[in-house]
Amino acid sequence: MPLMHRTALAVATACAALPLAAFAMGGASGPKTTYETQGHLGEIIVNPYKVAPLTAVIRNGGYVIEKAKVTVLPKAGGVPISYNVSRRMLLTHGGVPVFGLYPDYVNKVRVEYTRLFNGKSETFDDTYDIYASPMYGEAQGLRFQKSAFPRVKPVKVDPKFKDRLYLLNNAADLAGKAAHMVWNNPMGGALEWSFYPQNGIVDTTGEYRWYLFAEPIYDVGNPFWGGDMMGFRQTADGAFTWGYGQRYVKYDLMGREIWNRPLPMNYNDFSHALDPAQNGHFFLRVGSSNLKLPNGKNVRTVRDVIAEVDADGYVVDEFRLFDILDPYRSDVIKALDQGAVCLNIDASKAGKTLSEEDIKALNESDQFGDIAGTGAGRNWAHVNSVDYDPTDDSIIISSRHQSAAIKIGRDKKVKWIMGAPRGWKGEFADKVLKPVDKNGKPIACTDATCEGGFDWTWTQHTAWRIDAKSKPGIVYLSVFDNGDARGMEQPALPEMKYSRAVVYKIDEKAMTVEQIWSYGEEAGHDWFSPVTSLTEYHADKDSIFVYSATAGASFDLATGAFTSAPNPYVMEFNWGETEPAVEMRVESTTGYQAMPVDISIAFEK
Template sequence: MKKILSSVLVASMLLSVGVSTSLAAGGASGPKSYNAVGKIGAVIMNPYGVAPLTAIINDGGYAIKNAKVTVKGKGEKGIDISYDVSDLNVLQHGGIPVFGLYPDFVNTVEVSYKRENPVAGGINSEDIKETYQIYAPPVVTYGSGTAQKMALPKAEVVVPASKNVKNNLYLMNHLSSTMPNASQVVWNLPAGGALEWDYESYVWMIDTNGDIRWQLDVSKFRDPYDIRKKGNLMGFDQTKDGNIMWGQGQTYKKYDLMGRKIFDRMLPRSYIDFSHHLEETVKGTYLLRVANSDLKRRDGKNVRTVRDVIVELDKEGNVLDQWDLSAILDPYRDNNILAMDQGAVCLNIDADKAGKTLSKEDLEDDSMPFGDVAGVGAGRNWAHVNSVNYDPHDDSIIISSRHQSAVIKITRDKKVKWILGSPEGWSEEFHKYLLKPVDKNGKEIVCEAEGSKCPGYLSDKGGFDWSWTQHTAYVIPEKSKDHLRHVSTFDNGDSRGMEQPALVTMKYSRAVEYVVDEKNMTVQQIWEFGKERGLDWYSPITSVTEYMPKTDTMMVYSATAGMGDLVAFRAGTAQLTPYLHEFKYGTKEPELEIKMVGGNIIGYRALVIDYKDSFK
């Protein structure tokens, strides 16, 4: 029976993996049998169980040195994924890691390496080149149980990649709308929190042809009945060692690109409800956007807070510092919350509320429930911080607060340094931190309507504008100098001018770059894109703008384009069509434009992945 099973296993492996060299021979018994299909060992697909488009060619007991892998592009215009593998990386994986396989396709994989074989009296070394034929499985996604397909969108190239960015890979992070198996647990006693924000996640990578080259099997991470496995997979960040980190509800995790777990940790007990953003700082610490697990309000009530705390952890998970924004900012500033479209409050999407706003009475502190509701006061979604970014220049953080439509810099000693946003509604203690807009000549720009309506707030006029319900405010160290700090953000555009426009067609989003003069407390807008694309490019929620130093480009993902008209979106007459761009820095000249079509899952962010760093 054992021989029959062994024969079946070998036969099945040879059906999925072929190699152009002769098969290694071994006897019918003894320890020499490795089911090898090449000059070393067996090919193991999805070796760690969570990354199905990866494989490892086992070392077969040999010492493998100087390995190099090339996954050949599909077709004439296919893009090769080629990387060197360090000797230590081979030891880590017990063989040669293969990354970047096409799904549902027989991939051609070229490998070269030095094989060292112990022999009597020394080592016999041999330089080997092989070509493997490796079939990778199709992409599998969660089914919604309805007529709608929960498939990954197809990436259509609009502007082909320039030579500068052609070899980029993009990690795509999308989310479902509410699923039937979501929200099986809610926070209570004390009240509030955002645990009910628990949807299905979709994580994959595409190349600049739009072809899928990697997928994360999220079914291995999410279980609606397990508190450790609830929540959206969000905040993906590639760390300095080439690995990836992200958070999920009550946990945060680090894995390598082959799917090997480095750690999977619960948040420290003082904190709950990670979402949106995690990053590694240049100091090697981790910044996470979380919430307070038990806050005593000034009125004596105990609540779980919502998206308003930043925590800094060391590599072992120890708490180093925290920023409690309800104590640093004004959690009762309501101007922007009153102006927001309640149809799309980030991932809380309700087309029945499209175009509607809250009233002052709705926000009365004693009448509103606690929890993930747009409101004022600790315990409600008053801040909705969707990114936190470290500025090494002065050991401070920059946050993006969607519900305040403000980008804010806060120092290590928990003091506000500046506020980039409309001055309307800020209490007197914050007036000295409000940045004044200036033009390229340093002349002050006058904004009307209590400072909310600047010359650029209408779609048919140019000039300066604030960012509104923005996402991802990042400092650009490579362009900054001394007290001049370059900051990029994605200006979603809801509540622009502290109001809803007369017509939905007047809405638009922008990718924007500002220069903040911290000495003179001014801000200049130096670059924007998106206004000219109008409603079709408008993303009411999510999205990212991020500078890429290796290619000197601005990467932009308008992640929910097509959702701008929520009524049409619900009726099925409008479709999600996110756009991915890379722009030559300082210009509106795209070095790449990809349009995502055919999917009905909500885009969150995109991230450029440097896969070569992962195998060094």
């Protein structure tokens, strides 16, 4: 058979095999398209920006869409996701953005919209069938990893919170392919950490409705594209900002890149915190990439610099904490459990602490890097959150290794210190807040402990101002009190440790602090999170959200090996209540943070 005839036959056979679905076709002599169309618009593109596989765009088909409403219909017993779509989002995505698909499932998506064509406006109500692929994440090869993303099991959900969507910012354990890129694994390396990201959004039935497919923007073994994804915050326009390693980024919920930038050259090693501030700037928790010490040596510093960048990435200010605070205050550092110095968890060192002689020897050595110690170039501050206060142009930081939340003004002067007085000297001693009861009367305290149910926070995370309840001079502060080195000591038994979610009221004029709410001591050691975690107020439901993110892990002291990953708690409380309205368990993962997600601001603005 001549070649031309064989080719024609093959084409005819292929065309005959096409499914009998509705296809958009051109004329006999004109252009044609062979994608399937449903409804009265154009093609469906799943995962349009390559990093969010549970999203899709229903293209506008060349029409003008004036308005639209999307409802992803639930599975039996599930939760629908419904939102209106603004004109801005319809134009940006070239059609109707669909968020919240179930993985490995043919989703029913209802789209109500108005279409404009040839001066005529028509209203349609279409239902689309959209399949989304199974979830994928890199396997770590560890015996207690059970799934690509951690399973989530609801325990209790009050109907008031049924429509909640929660972002889970977790990390898998260190993968073999990344080990030699990380500090001290076994020696040297180029990154602080490089834990494969497990970032997803779940509904209150525990179903994933979004996840970050990291591969296009992440490389676990590359120092400039690896690192630990941390510091997720939802901005006023509904997008997410976060950072990892040597980068800080902003993406919308559809996965569209707004910016993905390397850190400014003066800084390195982003982790923990990126605050999108009310002044339009971003406060990044970084280290100095090159600091000259008084003895002439140059070092990279560890988690002790706040860089303020504007919307275009220019650095407009910096807070060098080794210049602002006392980097040689060692009272907390000597009491830390060396088995849990944040994510550098070493079970073989559980319960061990540093002595004054250990600190002195370290300071006289050339040992620098991510090690608990004092002085610039070591992990003396371990700042894990920063929050801007627009009422006086200042920042509030959480310093884990000082067990203190500290407010610092634009002049780089300390305004107040919320933490135990022990070890704060000179001008800093005068900035330590005085505990009071609900009537404003002083509470009896030592330099590390207090009576009357009041306690400081210990190795805490997320010291965040509650904007909705604060006002100039009065700061309501939500904090996750991890609880290690509580009272400047290790308890007689590890099982005596506990964590708390806590809210304080600070009177900045009187320099007093009142503890107005807490949860956790009554939950006991099972709720104890030695590292990470979050406490945050949410105004839409007048609630306190809590993520006890590293609770429930176990290890064998004889071998120093973990026998299970943590099993974090997701909880949400009505304001003032100490019984959770929502409780969910996350299975077998190292949690960092979690938070409710507002899809209305993401799509309706």
